[in-house]
């Protein structure tokens with residue numbers, strides 16, 4: 644039996660009178676690599692924020708590793724976030740006073756990890772994401788795409804059990820985007836990392852094994868890669884998008 648990592652039950656989220664998530668029932672099992680797609684404003688980021696405990700939800704329930712968030716206090720949530728989750732969000736949140744390397748290693752410096760292990764992880768991720776050359780620079784000396792990759796390395800260096808990525812390839816050129824997506828696939832395959840990734844891009848989504856489509860705060864469709872090739876899955880995603888009307892934006 645594969646463990647359930649995330650389960651929502653009739654999950655709702657409202658901002659004032661605006662109901663943004665409507666009765667979402669979603670189950671994610673360990674090791675799944677899932678994309679979330681849908682038009683702008685459909686609730687993708689909101690869903691990521693409540694699942695990752697960054698934002699509160701309004702109704703229903705979320706279970707993380709089979710524990711209801713309603714039963715966890717703030718401290719337990721913070722611990723869970725630190726130990727189990729990695730975040731790749733669009734505001735990079737790199738600290739200006741630290742070099743890229745120091746930023747990436749920051750989550751490990753908080754734990755008692757041997758420096759050889761830290762260096763070895765840094766080397767692997769730096770190579771995989773093509774940022775070895777900028778490790779000694781400061782955030783204000785590098786481009787937006789480089790910041791995005793540095794922030795991704797920081798999110799992945801702890802080998803988190805669950806990675807939440809909100810448009811991680813949005814600011815990247817196609818080569819860097821492919822590097823990041825391949826790194827996510829690698830993590831997913833080698834460490835069984837569970838990944839949830841919001842994207843507007845059918846090509847990026849085709850790296851995932853499952854794509855969920857949101858519209859007006861509801862899950863309206865879902866496709867699985869199954870045995871088909873990445874190219875066929877890509878076509879399938881495009882077809883599903885056009886069936887839903889529009890290209891997602």
Ligand SMILES: Nc1ncnc2c1ncn2[C@@H]1O[C@H](COP(=O)(O)OP(=O)(O)OP(=O)(O)O)[C@@H](O)[C@H]1O
Pocket residue numbers: 658663681682683684685686687688689690
């Ligand atoms: N903090 C907030 N306060 C009030 N309303 C919000 C807040 N965050 C999001 N919303 C509203 O919730 C709805 C969904 O927003 P959300 O950011 O989840 O969409 P999205 O699918 O991520 O869109 P995009 O593709 O543009 O990033 C929108 O109508 C938005 O205006």
Ligand SMILES: [Mg+2]
Pocket residue numbers: 687688689809
């Ligand atoms: Mg968004």
